[in-house]
Amino acid sequence: MESFFQLLLNGTALGSIYALIALGYTMVYGILRLINFAHGDIVMVGAYAGLFTALSIGASDHPTLWNFFIVLIAAMAASALLGLVIERLAYRPLRHVPRLNLLITAVGVSLLLENLGQVVFGATPRVFPDIMPSETLLQFGQVAVTNQQVVVFGTSLFLMIVLEWIVLKTKLGRAMRAVSFSHEIASLVGIPTDKIVAFTFAVGSALAAAAGILVCISYPKVDPLMGVMIGMKAFVAAVLGGIGSIRGAVVGGFIMGIAEAMVVGYGSSTYRDALAFAILILILLLKPAGLFGKYQPEKV
Amino acid sequence: MQKRFIAVLFMVSAFLTDSCGPKINPNEIRIGEYGSLTGAQATFGTSTDNGIKLAVDEINGAGGINGKTLKLTAYDDQGDPAEAAVVVTKLITQDQVQVVLGEVASSLSLAAAPICQQNKIPMISPSSTNPKVTQVGDYVFRVCFIDPFQGQVMSDFAMNNLKAQTAAILRDQKSDYSMGLADFFVKRFKEKGGTIVSDQSYVAGDVDFKSQLTNIRGQKPDVIFVPGYYGEVGLIAKQARELGVKVALLGGDGWDSSKLYEIGGAALDGCYFSSHYSPESTDPKVQDFVKKYQTKYGQVPDALATLGYDSMGVLAAALKNAKSLSEADIRDAIAATKAYTGVTGSISLDANRDAVKPAVVLKIENSKASYVTTVNP
Numbered sequence: 173m174e175s176f177f178q179l180l181l182n183g184t185a186l187g188s189i190y191a192l193i194a195l196g197y198t199m200v201y202g203i204l205r206l207i208n209f210a211h212g213d214i215v216m217v218g219a220y221a222g223l224f225t226a227l228s229i230g231a232s233d234h235p236t237l238w239n240f241f242i243v244l245i246a247a248m249a250a251s252a253l254l255g256l257v258i259e260r261l262a263y264r265p266l267r268h269v270p271r272l273n274l275l276i277t278a279v280g281v282s283l284l285l286e287n288l289g290q291v292v293f294g295a296t297p298r299v300f301p302d303i304m305p306s307e308t309l310l311q312f313g314q315v316a317v318t319n320q321q322v323v324v325f326g327t328s329l330f331l332m333i334v335l336e337w338i339v340l341k342t343k344l345g346r347a348m349r350a351v352s353f354s355h356e357i358a359s360l361v362g363i364p365t366d367k368i369v370a371f372t373f374a375v376g377s378a379l380a381a382a383a384g385i386l387v388c389i390s391y392p393k394v395d396p397l398m399g400v401m402i403g404m405k406a407f408v409a410a411v412l413g414g415i416g417s418i419r420g421a422v423v424g425g426f427i428m429g430i431a432e433a434m435v436v437g438y439g440s441s442t443y444r445d446a447l448a449f450a451i452l453i454l455i456l457l458l459k460p461a462g463l464f465g466k467y468q469p470e471k472v
Numbered sequence: 473m474q475k476r477f478i479a480v481l482f483m484v485s486a487f488l489t490d491s492c493g494p495k496i497n498p499n500e501i502r503i504g505e506y507g508s509l510t511g512a513q514a515t516f517g518t519s520t521d522n523g524i525k526l527a528v529d530e531i532n533g534a535g536g537i538n539g540k541t542l543k544l545t546a547y548d549d550q551g552d553p554a555e556a557a558v559v560v561t562k563l564i565t566q567d568q569v570q571v572v573l574g575e576v577a578s579s580l581s582l583a584a585a586p587i588c589q590q591n592k593i594p595m596i597s598p599s600s601t602n603p604k605v606t607q608v609g610d611y612v613f614r615v616c617f618i619d620p621f622q623g624q625v626m627s628d629f630a631m632n633n634l635k636a637q638t639a640a641i642l643r644d645q646k647s648d649y650s651m652g653l654a655d656f657f658v659k660r661f662k663e664k665g666g667t668i669v670s671d672q673s674y675v676a677g678d679v680d681f682k683s684q685l686t687n688i689r690g691q692k693p694d695v696i697f698v699p700g701y702y703g704e705v706g707l708i709a710k711q712a713r714e715l716g717v718k719v720a721l722l723g724g725d726g727w728d729s730s731k732l733y734e735i736g737g738a739a740l741d742g743c744y745f746s747s748h749y750s751p752e753s754t755d756p757k758v759q760d761f762v763k764k765y766q767t768k769y770g771q772v773p774d775a776l777a778t779l780g781y782d783s784m785g786v787l788a789a790a791l792k793n794a795k796s797l798s799e800a801d802i803r804d805a806i807a808a809t810k811a812y813t814g815v816t817g818s819i820s821l822d823a824n825r826d827a828v829k830p831a832v833v834l835k836i837e838n839s840k841a842s843y844v845t846t847v848n849p
Binding site: 174175178179182183186290294295296297299302306308311314316318320387390391392393395398401432433434436437440441442444445 | 510511512514550645672673674675677678679680682683684686687689690703706707710714715716731734735737
């Protein structure tokens with residue numbers, strides 16, 4: 173029983189990271205009907221931005237929670253900027269061409285980031301320094317809750333709540349929802365759709381960077397291909413929850429994280445990655461719109 | 473128009489054959505090297521490369537072999553078996569090397585060895601310990617001990633020195649090295665009356681090992697055997713300590729890298745691993761090598777650098793003794809290696825083309841490996 177709770181705890185921490193990344197997929201999809209395959213690689217860029225910030229401020233000499241916030245904010249800012257650049261250069265020129273072109277461009281951007289990462293940062297994995305002290309906060313029998321797990325979970329929860337607030341309670345959020353409903357009608361009523369799309373990319377990328385930092389805190393290894401698998405799983409989480417739905421992405425992320433921990437804990441780690449894709453196939457067969465998605469029949 | 477096209481075609485083809493064709497210098501012995509100079513096991517490749525280059529420079533500095541200089545061509549395989557096969561083919565067909573040195577990871581050596589065997593080019597692996605590597609054929613050699621011996625060393629060490637009765641295994645499913653080492657450890661441990669309470673696995677590249685470690689924790693083993701590579705092992709040690717697992721982790725020579733301590737830090741204190749040599753040894757041959765290596769590269773050589781150096785040493789001795797420089801004669805000379813005094817100990821090649829030599833057990837304290845004991849075969 174103790175192992176069950178420990179696995180649940182580990183899975184929840186992992187799931188909150190998946191959820192953060194899944195949010196980026198789902199937001200961009202909601203607004204552009206585009207699966208942004210480069211999203212996982214933005215996680216990687218965020219991790220590197222965090223790594224260099226941590227090294228330049230000498231964060232590992234005096235590990236404190238403040239360091240964590242500085243690194244987090246720097247990484248989010250850098251990735252938001254990258255998101256804007258990608259949107260402007262790669263996606264905006266293709267706004268009015270068939271959607272398939274956009275999808276292929278996204279794959280291209282993903283490959284570009286991965287290989288550019290290997291050229292610029294080198295293919296050798298780097299070690300992410302300890303930017304905050306590590307300690308055990310609570311201990312129930314053998315089940316230990318570390319401050320890192322609390323920070324990972326707390327940060328993702330906070331960011332999710334902020335996002336929910338932006339989307340539902342602010343004027344900007346209302347504009348985002350309007351654009352996701354219809355670009356043409358939104359621009360007719362005076363919403364600057366290009367700016368709203370750019371903003372969505374910036375927010376999605378910032379969330380990806382935050383996830384990248386949280387990954388590095390739990391698993392201190394940074395390499396140019398780190399975003400591939402984690403991005404893939406977050407994508408499955410987004411589809412599982414119903415792509416386009418923000419709540420769905422969060423729930424999907426947690427389901428993925430916990431399911432993965434349980435499969436490895438009680439089954440075999442061989443099936444860790446297979447699980448994600450098995451879930452994807454099941455969802456597409458049984459509930460193509462996902463748990464929270466709305467099924468929209470295409471009119472011919 | 474057509475004439476001009478044909479003329480251009482001729483010029484281009486002439487240019488191509490000229491630029492790609494081999495430039496063979498009869499006064500050179502062509503040696504090829506493939507290694508993971510980048511990628512997840514990059515320190516293995518660069519260390520080995522440093523060791524080999526040091527040996528080549530020394531030999532050439534001393535006048536070469538029988539008046540001929542050594543010409544080393546090294547390629548990066550990025551730690552990828554498919555890439556290893558490609559670069560070794562390139563070494564043999566394009567650079568026309570006479571001998572191939574490499575690799576560290578057994579999976580990579582196994583990808584390249586069949587190509588060397590097919591082309592009848594002798595290959596010496598400095599540090600692949602999986603038995604299957606030299607079983608590929610009579611042109612494949614190694615200058616390190618093999619996993620059955622290494623697994624036996626760590627199993628005996630766990631039982632005799634650490635008084636362990638129960639052990640858990642955490643192996644890398646994707647690596648021939650890790651699977652082999654784990655199997656031999658398990659076999660020996662059971663033979664001697666120990667119990668394996670949990671046998672878990674991961675896949676190279678994973679970063680989250682908490683589920684496996686949670687399972688292992690529930691079984692309360694005396695030791696955990698983690699025969700993986702340093703990148704994962706560092707993370708495993710860290711996560712084990714986070715989960716409150718305090719028992720010693722044991723491993724093999726795949727741990728031997730300074731990166732291990734960078735990743736794992738204090739979590740590795742009190743852990744043990746087997747390796748090929750210890751820089752702390754008082755043997756003058758070792759001390760001499762450590763000094764030379766430090767002057768050249770500014771760091772203490774790890775086991776893989778030392779084996780790289782020894783692989784070149786064994787090859788040089790064989791080249792000197794070979795009847796001619798045909799590939800078959802070089803092969804025979806390497807196979808005849810007996811009691812070559814290398815930095816990693818006395819090296820003799822047995823009928824299986826494996827080296828018979830001692831292993832050392834090292835203990836990690838304060839991010840430094842210190843010598844515990846030597847185990848002879």
